[in-house]
Amino acid sequence: MARRTRRTGRATLGIISSLLIASAMIRIGAGTGPALAEEVAAEEIPIAATSVDATDTSALLEAFQRREARLAEREAQLQARIQALNVVEDEVAEKLAALEAAEQTLAATIALADGAAATDLEKLTTVYENMKPKEAAALFEEMSPEFAAGFLGLMRADAAALIMTQLEPETAYSFSVVLAGRNANAPTE
DSSP, X not given: OHHHHHHHHHHHHHHHHHHHXXXXXXXXXXXXXXXXXXXXXXXXXXXXXXXXXXXXXXXXXXXXXXXXXXXXXXXXXXXXXXXXXXXXXXXXXXXXXXXXXXXXXXXXXXXXXXHHHHHHHHHHHHHHHHSOHHHHHHHHHHSOHHHHHXXXXXXXXXXXXXXXXXXXXXXXXXXXXHHHHTTTTSOOO
């Protein structure tokens, strides 16, 4: 709907512009050119230069040439702005590409670090599983319940059970509470 309105508006503007141009051509051809030249001269030609005969086309030509020069200067300024905007746009695109490359590199580094950390946890869990339960229990007694429960959750159930039997009852209970509540807030859907 908005496009149709724009198109209709543009068409209307085109028709009005055409009528105005045709009207101007008729007036110039009908002898009103000197009045138009006088009007243009009054606006753009200094007062001292108004002594030129209004029927003289050279004053009108001179006014049109000055106007053309101003338009050419404006066009050059606009071209310079467009060129500057293109340069800035290219710089922004380059910086955006560099930022995306840096983001990908960072993501790869984080993935590598996460993988290394997971590998380290697996190795340490295997070490605890292969220790004698009494010695492993002595280490687990020194750990915070959240930290120790994390390892117990990663261990095979039989190895974790042997270690839990060697712990003080209060410590084993605190580890059990942490293990039981680890996924309590996980979404169910």
